[in-house]
Amino acid sequence: MNNLNSSSHTNVKTVIQDFVRENEQCVLERFTEGVLEAVIGDSADEGYSTGLRKLYMVVLSWRRNKASAHFNIKRTDALLTEYYIQIRSRQVIFTSWQRENAKEAKAAQSFEALEKQMAVIKDINAPALPTLRAKQ
Structure with a gap:
């Protein structure tokens, strides 16, 4: 326990349980x-987390009928504003991420459609290829 006041025969388990x-x-x-x-x-x-934790700790302290001494009253407005901005920015980031994923999905669908069209073109031209080779 690195406690200089405890003797070598101190039962640490008992000390912890008592504490x-x-x-x-x-x-x-x-x-x-x-x-x-x-x-x-x-x-x-x-x-984001710090603001939410501070807010939660204040509410928790109030519910326990205790003062929330760890909370800086002067900074309340700024804290809530920062928290709101963080939430909004996360929504913006998430929305832009969804938009990018939608673009990628659309591009993938377009690419698949293009591959299908190319396969159809190859199938149409497949019989013609041997005749072209035969003429050469």
């Missing part, structure tokens, strides 16, 4: 927050 028993609510809250952070986003979504 969890004494601080059960706090441990449960930190566990919930950790799961929330893992589910909401990753390091690539810092702006």
Whole structure:
């Protein structure tokens, strides 16, 4: 445990169990927050995830009848605006991604249609090819 105050014969399991028993609510809250952070986003979504987590933590604190000391009141408006912008930009990105996929799908369908037409042309010209070769 790297604790200089603990002796060499300290039962670490008992210490941990006592700590969890004494601080059960706090441990449960930190566990919930950790799961929330893992589910909401990753390091690539810092702006979006941070805003959402802060907002969630404030609501969670209010429901627990606690003050939300970790929340910067002056930045509330900016935080919500950033969160909204992130949501909108994700929708724009997703919409443009859908549009690109639709273009690719249409192009693939056009290419398949072109291949079918080429196959038909080859089938039509197939009997004529031997006669051309025979004339040469």
